[in-house]
Amino acid sequence: MFKAKRIVRISGLVMTVLGIGAVLVGALPAPVSLGQNIKVQDPTSVVMIVNRDSNDISFLDIKTKKIVGRTFLGNNVNPHMVMMSPDGRYVVTGGTRANKAYIIDSRTLELVKVIPTDIAPEHLAFSPDSRWYYQGNPDGDSVSVIDMQSLTKIKTIPGFAEPLNITFTADGSKAYVGNYGAHWVGVIDVRRHELLKKIQIADVPGVAKLDPDRYLGEIKGINIAAPSLDGRFLYAADSDLGVVGVIDTRTDKVVKVIRVGKDPWRIYMNHDGKYAITANNGDETISIIDLRKNEVVATLEAGPDMTGINFAGGKAFVISSSSGFVYVYNMSSLRPAGRIKLGTNIQLETATTDAADEKLYLAQSTTNEVVIIDAKTEAIERIGNVGVYPWGTHIMDSKDNYCH
Amino acid sequence: MNVSDIKMRLLACCVYVAAVGMLAFPSSAAAQSGAATATQTPAVQESTPQLMERIRELERELAQLSAAAAPPVAQAAAQQQNPPAGGAQQAPMQMPMPPATTGPLNPENTPPDSTDPQALLDRIKLLEQRLRDLESSAVLSEPETRVRKVDVYVDPDGNQFDQPTQGAKKTTTYQRERVFRRQTINEKIEEALADAAEHNVTVGVDAGVVAQYAHRTKGEPTPADGHFYELVSADIFFTAGIAQHTLFFADIVGLSGPNPEGEMLVRTLVNGYSARLVNQNDISLREAWLRTELFGQRLAVTAGRLDLTNYFDHNIVANDETTQFLSDALVNNPALGLSENGVGLSLVYDAKNGFNFKAGFQQSNSSATSLSDSIFSLAEIGYLARPFGLSEGNYRAWYRVDNSGGSGYAIGYGASIDQKIRQGVTLFGRYGASDAEVKRDHFYSGGVQFDNGLGIFPSDVWGVAYGQNDFSVRPKERLVEGYYRFSLTERLNLSFHASYFLELLEGGGNLGYFVPGVRLQASF
Numbered sequence: 001m002f003k004a005k006r007i008v009r010i011s012g013l014v015m016t017v018l019g020i021g022a023v024l025v026g027a028l029p030a031p032v033s034l035g036q037n038i039k040v041q042d043p044t045s046v047v048m049i050v051n052r053d054s055n056d057i058s059f060l061d062i063k064t065k066k067i068v069g070r071t072f073l074g075n076n077v078n079p080h081m082v083m084m085s086p087d088g089r090y091v092v093t094g095g096t097r098a099n100k101a102y103i104i105d106s107r108t109l110e111l112v113k114v115i116p117t118d119i120a121p122e123h124l125a126f127s128p129d130s131r132w133y134y135q136g137n138p139d140g141d142s143v144s145v146i147d148m149q150s151l152t153k154i155k156t157i158p159g160f161a162e163p164l165n166i167t168f169t170a171d172g173s174k175a176y177v178g179n180y181g182a183h184w185v186g187v188i189d190v191r192r193h194e195l196l197k198k199i200q201i202a203d204v205p206g207v208a209k210l211d212p213d214r215y216l217g218e219i220k221g222i223n224i225a226a227p228s229l230d231g232r233f234l235y236a237a238d239s240d241l242g243v244v245g246v247i248d249t250r251t252d253k254v255v256k257v258i259r260v261g262k263d264p265w266r267i268y269m270n271h272d273g274k275y276a277i278t279a280n281n282g283d284e285t286i287s288i289i290d291l292r293k294n295e296v297v298a299t300l301e302a303g304p305d306m307t308g309i310n311f312a313g314g315k316a317f318v319i320s321s322s323s324g325f326v327y328v329y330n331m332s333s334l335r336p337a338g339r340i341k342l343g344t345n346i347q348l349e350t351a352t353t354d355a356a357d358e359k360l361y362l363a364q365s366t367t368n369e370v371v372i373i374d375a376k377t378e379a380i381e382r383i384g385n386v387g388v389y390p391w392g393t394h395i396m397d398s399k400d401n402y403c404h
Numbered sequence: 405m406n407v408s409d410i411k412m413r414l415l416a417c418c419v420y421v422a423a424v425g426m427l428a429f430p431s432s433a434a435a436q437s438g439a440a441t442a443t444q445t446p447a448v449q450e451s452t453p454q455l456m457e458r459i460r461e462l463e464r465e466l467a468q469l470s471a472a473a474a475p476p477v478a479q480a481a482a483q484q485q486n487p488p489a490g491g492a493q494q495a496p497m498q499m500p501m502p503p504a505t506t507g508p509l510n511p512e513n514t515p516p517d518s519t520d521p522q523a524l525l526d527r528i529k530l531l532e533q534r535l536r537d538l539e540s541s542a543v544l545s546e547p548e549t550r551v552r553k554v555d556v557y558v559d560p561d562g563n564q565f566d567q568p569t570q571g572a573k574k575t576t577t578y579q580r581e582r583v584f585r586r587q588t589i590n591e592k593i594e595e596a597l598a599d600a601a602e603h604n605v606t607v608g609v610d611a612g613v614v615a616q617y618a619h620r621t622k623g624e625p626t627p628a629d630g631h632f633y634e635l636v637s638a639d640i641f642f643t644a645g646i647a648q649h650t651l652f653f654a655d656i657v658g659l660s661g662p663n664p665e666g667e668m669l670v671r672t673l674v675n676g677y678s679a680r681l682v683n684q685n686d687i688s689l690r691e692a693w694l695r696t697e698l699f700g701q702r703l704a705v706t707a708g709r710l711d712l713t714n715y716f717d718h719n720i721v722a723n724d725e726t727t728q729f730l731s732d733a734l735v736n737n738p739a740l741g742l743s744e745n746g747v748g749l750s751l752v753y754d755a756k757n758g759f760n761f762k763a764g765f766q767q768s769n770s771s772a773t774s775l776s777d778s779i780f781s782l783a784e785i786g787y788l789a790r791p792f793g794l795s796e797g798n799y800r801a802w803y804r805v806d807n808s809g810g811s812g813y814a815i816g817y818g819a820s821i822d823q824k825i826r827q828g829v830t831l832f833g834r835y836g837a838s839d840a841e842v843k844r845d846h847f848y849s850g851g852v853q854f855d856n857g858l859g860i861f862p863s864d865v866w867g868v869a870y871g872q873n874d875f876s877v878r879p880k881e882r883l884v885e886g887y888y889r890f891s892l893t894e895r896l897n898l899s900f901h902a903s904y905f906l907e908l909l910e911g912g913g914n915l916g917y918f919v920p921g922v923r924l925q926a927s928f
Contacts, residue, residue: 053548053583076586097586116533205862211893242862259827259857296827298796300788301756325701327756334790338757341700344648366552388583 037108039069043088047361048394050082051387058387069109073102080122081403084396087130094121101135113151117144125166136163145193159195165224170231178222185225185236201238201245202257223266229273237264237278256294260287268309271399279306298334302327307404308350312357313375321348352393353400363390548585608641610927622916628667635661637677649697655690670905671881673732676725706750712766715750716782720822721832721853726925730901731885733871738847739816739836758788769808778808797823814839828856843876863891878910897925
């Protein structure tokens with residue numbers, strides 16, 4: 001009798017422990033893929049394409065140039081930017097018109113979590129350790145903080161003005177947020193997920209009595225604070241002011257203001273750390289900045305409506321979205337090196353560069369294509385039907401992962 | 405069965421097993437009670453078939469609930485993966501349900517339907533959030549439509565196929581496409597306005613008022629001494645995109661007011677605006693041309709009534725009397741010898757690799773009865789260089805032929821250079837020579853421009869230049885001009901000028917004028 005009671009107790013205890021364990025296992029996010037559903041073995045082997053109007057993310061195999069999978073997010077989601085976590089575990093995107101963040105298992109390509117954010121999430125960034133996913137909400141003037149361990153939104157950081165791109169420091173202690181609706185860069189203390197300070201890039205001239213709309217009308221401020229190769233400095237272009245502010249990340253102070261062309265959309269860093277380029281849509285030029293001297297060393301003619309700049313094969317490729325041209329510049333001589341015509345009556349969006357700096361993958365929205373440009377030969381190859389209205393591309397470990 | 409499904413089944417099973425385990429493992433106090441033990445033991449003993457049945461039942465309920473909460477696409481997948489096992493029961497709604505689990509079947513973690521107060525509160529919270537989102541962004545939810553170019557295959561009977569089909573010919577057509585894109589009202593309005601603007605004629609105005617004062621500093625008395633002059637100019641532009649990469653442009657100009665050249669005895673124009681003057685207070689057609697771009701937009705062809713100096717002898721620093729130096733010798737090279745606009749053609753080839761090539765011709769004398777009697781032809785090569793590690797510089801060389809003089813073909817040639825030596829500092833230089841009645845005239849000019857924050861205000865520009873016009877027949881001319889331009893607004897500039905003209909007269913004497921001036925320029 002006593003033995004039977006003991007057996008019952010022990011078996012009950014074992015079952016309870018197993019049950020609790022199972023509950024905990026079940027509560028863990030993102031299943032470890034068991035093999036049969038794995039669509040992407042190597043996260044670096046695919047180009048992620050964010051398709052705004054088919055509301056999905058498609059995955060293009062770099063070797064075979066075939067679409068290996070698509071993740072549908074829902075109607076009217078209109079995803080904006082896609083990014084893979086540095087650990088290669090998740091792919092995330094912000095659904096601008098759904099006000100949600102979407103988390104996809106990077107191997108099975110299954111949508112594993114949808115998390116409400118603030119209004120109109122667009123650009124985003126991961127902390128270097130992949131723990132935090134910061135989602136900027138330009139219309140909500142906030143940044144949503146998503147814990148990638150629990151896959152939950154743990155905080156919404158308010159106080160921004162149309163936050164666009166977010167840059168984490170290499171040690172992950174701070175994040176810098178470009179505010180397009182203001183002339184300052186926000187610094188977030190990543191430990192506390194709080195807006196620590198605001199760094200004004202340059203003095204804003206007083207509003208002239210003759211031209212009250214000059215600064216009181218539409219505002220075009222800072223798109224991104226882009227880091228130098230060593231992470232020591234950040235370069236933030238201010239569109240309205242036509243300047244690039246250089247921020248020392250150790251002191252969080254502006255150490256230099258560089259005047260560039262008119263209405264710089266943003267700054268792009270060359271991969272060798274020597275130069276950075278601003279795309280000046282106001283006068284259709286680019287300004288090449290020598291990062292050692294922090295001076296503009298060349299201002300060259302470019303095209304209208306520039307949306308991005310990629311670097312590969314010793315060249316800079318400047319995307320002129322409405323003209324159908326990609327303008328090419330030799331980064332050794334800092335001179336123009338021709339332009340590539342991709343079509344007529346088309347709309348180019350943004351591109352990513354492969355990790356070897358050999359090829360560009362450019363989203364061409366109106367034709368539902370991704371155009372692959374060989375940086376050396378400038379030959380092009382078109383991959384059709386990648387999704388409806390591809391808005392941007394992303395490759396893990398690429399140095400040119402950006403959005404517009 | 406996918407991974408998430410396995411997880412869900414495992415979860416359901418374990419939750420139930422854990423519950424049974426808790427019942428079978430009473431507290432120590434209860435364990436002391438024989439009655440309690442007696443009541444639990446049979447339950448365990450009879451569990452095997454009933455447990456399995458209960459687990460299956462729970463699995464069915466969980467699957468139904470998950471599928472109900474999932475979005476349509478996921479729902480379809482769930483139905484495929486978990487077909488209902490012969491008349492599955494509806495979930496008992498009175499029963500408080502376990503919290504919804506996140507996964508592919510329920511990525512939004514939507515709370516299940518339930519009468520459980522907490523579940524209801526969760527649903528209310530979710531709906532409130534959605535309402536807030538809608539109220540905040542006021543979006544249009546109807547699907548977006550647009551027309552796309554598509555390739556289809558049409559057989560001889562007119563049947564259209566999406567894929568290549570035997571006997572069908574590939575052809576291009578256009579088709580409406582409907583997508584699920586949600587736009588804000590603002591975006592929709594902006595699109596409509598941009599579309600309307602694209603199909604309209606654009607009108608632009610460039611107006612200038614130049615007031616100058618002439619003070620004779622050297623030489624014999626002339627009428628221009630202590631006199632004020634004011635020239636008012638208004639250009640009205642019409643621009644329309646009439647075809648693919650094809651533009652129509654017309655410029656109507658009207659000028660009024662006394663210009664200083666009427667009284668000053670100088671060889672070149674003191675005020676570059678005077679070059680436009682045909683008749684006082686009259687409106688004249690300055691330019692009217694069509695421009696199209698060919699060969700991958702590398703070759704621009706412009707034909708009509710032209711001002712060839714808009715295409716040749718460019719200079720970044722000294723090429724525009726409306727915003728830069730006023731003196732005509734610092735606007736264009738006098739060696740060009742083009743005194744008026746006329747009918748012509750211009751070809752500009754720019755491969756965007758630093759080189760550009762230009763060629764053109766123009767009627768140079770409006771009184772000529774045929775083009776053959778008044779052809780002015782120009783060719784130019786340009787190159788963008790970065791010599792000695794400096795910033796960019798533009799180097800141009802041109803050659804022209806003109807038969808309007810009536811004495812055969814007169815030639816001229818020249819060069820125009822602008823070189824940025826550092827950010828905000830640009831040097832320029834020009835040289836030109838042209839056939840004259842006796843020998844050749846030679847022209848030199850050079851100067852510097854400061855901009856990019858090197859002024860009082862960030863957008864200000866200022867410059868100083870020197871010009872030397874060595875005509876083969878006296879008088880020769882030397883001139884210096886400095887100006888400072890305030891950018892009052894993006895469309896309004898105010899500049900102050902100071903020029904000095906020295907005429908080296910044929911008899912050996914000199915005539916000097918100091919000409920201060922002010923220019924107000926607006927373009928919109």
